[in-house]
């Protein structure tokens with residue numbers, strides 16, 4: 001793991017001067033100076049430009065672009081240009097385009113249209129990366145390599161079918177093992193030759209779309225294979241870059257909670273993680289925080305780059321709301337608060353045509369510098385300049401972890417029963433939201449992460465259990481920690497086969513419960529749940545899923561209030577070792593989830609000092625010198641008042657804050673408090 005070496009937070013983003021005559025470049029750099037833009041991502045979609053025919057490479061224009069950026073003193077994140085394949089490639093090799101889920105061979109068009117198993121695509125994309133590295137590796141302005149763009153999608157062509165069979169041979173060795181893993185005795189599916197195996201698509205195992213499969217085991221393996229096939233494309237380009245560039249860090253831009261790719265399977269292959277933050281709406285503060293934490297968790301808590309965000313609007317949604325004044329700054333600082341060591345935009349100058357011409361840009365079609373958006377970008381640039389390197393490399397001292405697992409995500413959502421309405425992201429988000437409101441620092445980590453540093457581990461909908469995770473969760477509780485899990489956890493093994501034991505399977509001892517039956521209802525139906533511990537009592541609703549929990553040593557914390565299971569447990573807590581296992585068997589509403597999470601945090605004295613200040617988010621980073629930086633982010637449209645819990649200095653305004661002093665943050669205001677040493681703070685926990 002290596003991040004690009006920079007003296008401050010890189011500020012800038014995607015820049016496509018190849019779309020413009022050179023006199024426009026002069027205007028661009030004048031405006032970049034005005035906005036203190038110091039970092040440019042170049043050449044993401046340059047394949048057709050750099051290779052106009054299979055045996056012709058032409059770097060004339062990219063040479064000029066890179067030379068100009070270098071001469072202007074900008075740092076460069078140089079792409080390999082393979083974000084979209086050229087038209088001649090699809091014509092010369094029709095098999096490079098994808099076959100979709102319905103079995104239709106695509107023709108040239110769009111982007112992300114290459115079959116990831118295509119030897120031609122792999123060979124030519126790696127060759128382009130090889131030539132780019134050979135040509136530009138010596139340029140000291142290049143601080144990072146950017147492979148492809150937003151890898152994603154799926155292909156169901158014959159090449160992918162062959163690749164899938166190879167992948168399966170490597171995984172299972174024998175057909176007997178494969179048949180056992182996929183439970184093929186069911187519906188007469190026993191495979192007697194590898195060639196009989198088909199990708200699970202609308203033509204084979206699926207009906208009513210990608211989530212409805214007759215064989216979860218086959219579909220799960222295809223999802224894993226597709227994620228690995230795209231990773232192989234990435235690795236091919238990375239290896240080609242490394243032939244001439246040994247040191248410059250390599251990344252590709254992820255898309256946060258993106259279901260088709262298991263970023264945990266990818267993470268170790270990137271030198272640093274980066275991602276593109278395009279939230280679906282303008283009220284997703286907790287969702288963005290969760291996603292930042294997920295990206296930071298990919299590589300053991302290392303900082304990441306915010307590779308893309310729009311300065312104003314996106315264009316890809318049906319309705320594209322404008323970022324209100326101050327939101328560009330606030331959301332940029334939110335990223336930094338959660339571990340971003342770069343703040344980059346898509347895009348520097350708006351495209352004149354095609355589907356992103358209305359996508360927000362630092363510089364609009366008129367090229368003005370007196371727009372609100374440009375002014376806000378420039379003000380942020382000035383602020384980041386002033387901050388310098390104060391936050392670079394700083395880590396998050398979290399004592400709470402949320403487990404996020406692509407296998408469980410896939411298994412839960414391709415399951416037939418008990419409910420198609422349960423969505424993994426929403427379940428995880430509801431638990432994260434409760435933590436976010438408690439103003440506690442959280443790591444979002446994969447299921448193989450080291451859990452030994454956490455006091456609280458929250459594992460919502462941990463449907464698929466693999467490896468030694470049950471033992472490691474038990475170890476958290478045994479030494480005094482708390483483990484929280486929910487309905488539909490501990491149900492299936494890595495092949496999506498039910499455990500032949502009481503639900504929740506290998507989590508049963510830790511949770512001290514048994515579940516024999518479960519009920520699922522339409523979303524209009526709610527079963528009230530009375531939550532009760534000494535000193536706290538609240539009645540909430542539960543929806544969608546209702547497990548009938550039979551305590552096997554656990555105490556009851558919440559009880560159903562309706563139906564034939566009225567009076568039986570919905571939420572339990574089990575003493576295990578020196579700690580506890582909390583089991584939430586019902587789809588509690590947000591108030592219910594928040595109540596449970598708050599009780600857990602209180603038992604560890606982990607509720608943050610700014611909990612429950614409405615709309616005020618906090619996040620902590622600790623520098624390598626041990627300095628604590630507390631980020632305060634006001635997501636409200638109006639000012640918010642709070643009281644400083646420790647003395648410090650606001651790195652943005654220079655203001656000195658005394659402990660106990662009233663603080664007012666303006667609407668969408670931000671403070672970065674470098675806190676004075678000493679004092680007590682429940683969240684203090686030096687990293688490592």
Ligand SMILES: [Zn+2]
Nearest residue numbers: 115155157160
């Ligand atoms: Zn394919």
